[in-house]
Amino acid sequence: MMMKNPKPILSLQQFILKQEVKNLYRQIFRTIKEVPDKNYQEELKQWARTDFRANSNHTDETVIKMYIQYGKRCLRELENNVGLAKAK
Template identity: 50%
Template sequence: MSSKLPKATLNLKQFLLRQEVLKLYRDIFRTLRKVPDETTRAELREWARADFRNNKDHVDETTIKSMLYYGRKSLRDLQRSLALSEN
Protein backbone atom coordinates (compact mmCIF):
# COMPACT_ATOMS: atom_id res chain seq x y z
CA MET A 1 0.00 0.00 0.00
CA SER A 2 1.50 3.33 -1.00
CA SER A 3 1.24 6.51 1.01
CA LYS A 4 -0.91 9.31 -0.34
CA LEU A 5 1.48 11.93 1.05
CA PRO A 6 3.91 13.56 -1.36
CA LYS A 7 7.52 12.43 -0.93
CA ALA A 8 8.59 15.91 0.16
CA THR A 9 6.23 16.02 3.13
CA LEU A 10 7.80 17.56 6.24
CA ASN A 11 7.82 15.70 9.53
CA LEU A 12 6.56 17.50 12.63
CA LYS A 13 9.99 18.82 13.71
CA GLN A 14 10.73 20.13 10.24
CA PHE A 15 7.30 21.75 10.04
CA LEU A 16 7.74 23.48 13.41
CA LEU A 17 11.23 24.70 12.49
CA ARG A 18 9.88 26.03 9.20
CA GLN A 19 7.20 27.95 11.11
CA GLU A 20 9.87 29.46 13.39
CA VAL A 21 11.92 30.54 10.37
CA LEU A 22 8.89 32.15 8.72
CA LYS A 23 7.99 33.95 11.96
CA LEU A 24 11.53 35.30 12.26
CA TYR A 25 11.40 36.47 8.62
CA ARG A 26 8.11 38.30 9.19
CA ASP A 27 9.35 39.81 12.48
CA ILE A 28 12.50 41.11 10.79
CA PHE A 29 10.53 42.79 8.02
CA ARG A 30 8.04 44.28 10.49
CA THR A 31 10.95 45.73 12.44
CA LEU A 32 12.62 47.05 9.28
CA ARG A 33 9.53 49.20 8.61
CA LYS A 34 10.59 51.26 11.63
CA VAL A 35 14.01 52.16 10.19
CA PRO A 36 13.75 55.91 9.50
CA ASP A 37 16.28 56.20 6.67
CA GLU A 38 14.86 54.77 3.44
CA THR A 39 18.25 53.88 1.94
CA THR A 40 19.30 52.01 5.07
CA ARG A 41 15.93 50.28 5.20
CA ALA A 42 16.31 49.10 1.59
CA GLU A 43 19.84 47.82 2.26
CA LEU A 44 18.71 45.94 5.36
CA ARG A 45 15.79 44.39 3.47
CA GLU A 46 18.08 43.18 0.72
CA TRP A 47 20.57 41.84 3.27
CA ALA A 48 17.81 39.92 5.08
CA ARG A 49 16.39 38.49 1.86
CA ALA A 50 19.82 37.43 0.65
CA ASP A 51 20.64 35.83 4.01
CA PHE A 52 17.44 33.78 4.03
CA ARG A 53 17.84 32.90 0.34
CA ASN A 54 21.44 31.74 0.85
CA ASN A 55 20.49 29.51 3.77
CA LYS A 56 17.22 28.05 2.47
CA ASP A 57 18.73 24.69 1.48
CA HIS A 58 19.95 23.71 4.93
CA VAL A 59 18.25 20.58 6.26
CA ASP A 60 20.28 19.80 9.38
CA GLU A 61 18.13 20.58 12.43
CA THR A 62 21.07 21.72 14.55
CA THR A 63 22.29 24.10 11.85
CA ILE A 64 18.83 25.59 11.40
CA LYS A 65 18.39 26.07 15.15
CA SER A 66 21.78 27.74 15.33
CA MET A 67 20.88 30.12 12.51
CA LEU A 68 17.52 30.85 14.18
CA TYR A 69 19.32 31.73 17.40
CA TYR A 70 21.67 34.06 15.53
CA GLY A 71 18.75 35.61 13.62
CA ARG A 72 16.75 36.26 16.78
CA LYS A 73 19.79 37.79 18.45
CA SER A 74 20.36 40.06 15.45
CA LEU A 75 16.69 41.06 15.47
CA ARG A 76 16.82 41.94 19.19
CA ASP A 77 19.96 44.03 18.58
CA LEU A 78 18.23 45.87 15.72
CA GLN A 79 15.14 46.49 17.85
CA ARG A 80 17.30 47.88 20.67
CA SER A 81 19.14 50.17 18.26
CA LEU A 82 15.86 51.47 16.86
CA ALA A 83 14.46 52.02 20.35
CA LEU A 84 17.56 54.01 21.34
CA SER A 85 17.43 56.13 18.19
CA GLU A 86 13.78 57.06 18.87
CA ASN A 87 14.68 58.63 22.21
Protein backbone atom coordinates (compact mmCIF):
# COMPACT_ATOMS: atom_id res chain seq x y z
CA MET A 1 0.00 0.00 0.00
CA MET A 2 1.41 3.41 -0.96
CA MET A 3 1.27 6.42 1.30
CA LYS A 4 -0.48 9.46 -0.18
CA ASN A 5 1.89 12.25 0.83
CA PRO A 6 4.99 10.94 2.56
CA LYS A 7 6.63 13.53 4.76
CA PRO A 8 9.91 14.84 3.39
CA ILE A 9 12.98 13.62 5.20
CA LEU A 10 14.44 16.47 7.24
CA SER A 11 18.13 17.19 7.58
CA LEU A 12 19.47 17.28 11.14
CA GLN A 13 19.51 21.10 11.06
CA GLN A 14 15.91 21.22 9.83
CA PHE A 15 14.85 18.75 12.53
CA ILE A 16 16.56 20.84 15.23
CA LEU A 17 14.90 24.03 13.96
CA LYS A 18 11.50 22.31 13.89
CA GLN A 19 11.96 21.21 17.51
CA GLU A 20 13.00 24.74 18.46
CA VAL A 21 9.86 26.16 16.85
CA LYS A 22 7.65 23.60 18.66
CA ASN A 23 9.31 24.39 22.00
CA LEU A 24 8.87 28.12 21.46
CA TYR A 25 5.18 27.58 20.61
CA ARG A 26 4.68 25.57 23.81
CA GLN A 27 6.52 28.15 25.93
CA ILE A 28 4.38 30.96 24.52
CA PHE A 29 1.18 29.07 25.30
CA ARG A 30 2.37 28.20 28.83
CA THR A 31 3.09 31.88 29.42
CA ILE A 32 -0.28 32.92 27.97
CA LYS A 33 -1.98 30.68 30.56
CA GLU A 34 -0.47 32.90 33.27
CA VAL A 35 -2.17 36.05 31.91
CA PRO A 36 -4.81 37.03 34.49
CA ASP A 37 -7.40 38.41 32.02
CA LYS A 38 -9.20 35.54 30.22
CA ASN A 39 -10.28 37.73 27.28
CA TYR A 40 -6.71 38.89 26.75
CA GLN A 41 -5.57 35.26 27.01
CA GLU A 42 -7.86 34.33 24.10
CA GLU A 43 -6.62 37.31 22.09
CA LEU A 44 -3.00 36.28 22.67
CA LYS A 45 -3.73 32.65 21.73
CA GLN A 46 -5.30 33.81 18.46
CA TRP A 47 -2.31 36.06 17.76
CA ALA A 48 0.16 33.23 18.42
CA ARG A 49 -1.73 30.67 16.32
CA THR A 50 -2.16 33.12 13.44
CA ASP A 51 1.50 34.15 13.53
CA PHE A 52 2.81 30.58 13.62
CA ARG A 53 0.45 29.42 10.83
CA ALA A 54 1.29 32.42 8.67
CA ASN A 55 4.98 31.56 8.86
CA SER A 56 4.75 27.75 8.75
CA ASN A 57 5.46 27.63 5.01
CA HIS A 58 9.03 28.95 5.26
CA THR A 59 11.79 26.52 4.35
CA ASP A 60 14.82 28.84 4.30
CA GLU A 61 16.77 28.11 7.49
CA THR A 62 17.94 31.73 7.80
CA VAL A 63 14.35 32.99 7.63
CA ILE A 64 13.21 30.37 10.17
CA LYS A 65 16.01 31.36 12.56
CA MET A 66 15.01 35.01 12.17
CA TYR A 67 11.40 34.19 13.09
CA ILE A 68 12.58 32.10 16.06
CA GLN A 69 14.50 35.13 17.35
CA TYR A 70 11.42 37.31 16.82
CA GLY A 71 9.31 34.75 18.70
CA LYS A 72 11.80 34.66 21.58
CA ARG A 73 11.68 38.46 21.84
CA CYS A 74 7.88 38.35 21.91
CA LEU A 75 8.01 35.63 24.57
CA ARG A 76 10.38 37.68 26.76
CA GLU A 77 8.11 40.70 26.40
CA LEU A 78 5.07 38.59 27.29
CA GLU A 79 6.86 37.11 30.31
CA ASN A 80 7.86 40.58 31.49
CA ASN A 81 4.29 41.84 31.13
CA VAL A 82 2.88 38.81 32.97
CA GLY A 83 5.44 39.41 35.73
CA LEU A 84 4.38 43.05 36.01
CA ALA A 85 0.68 42.11 36.05
CA LYS A 86 1.29 39.60 38.84
CA ALA A 87 3.28 42.16 40.85
CA LYS A 88 0.29 44.54 41.01
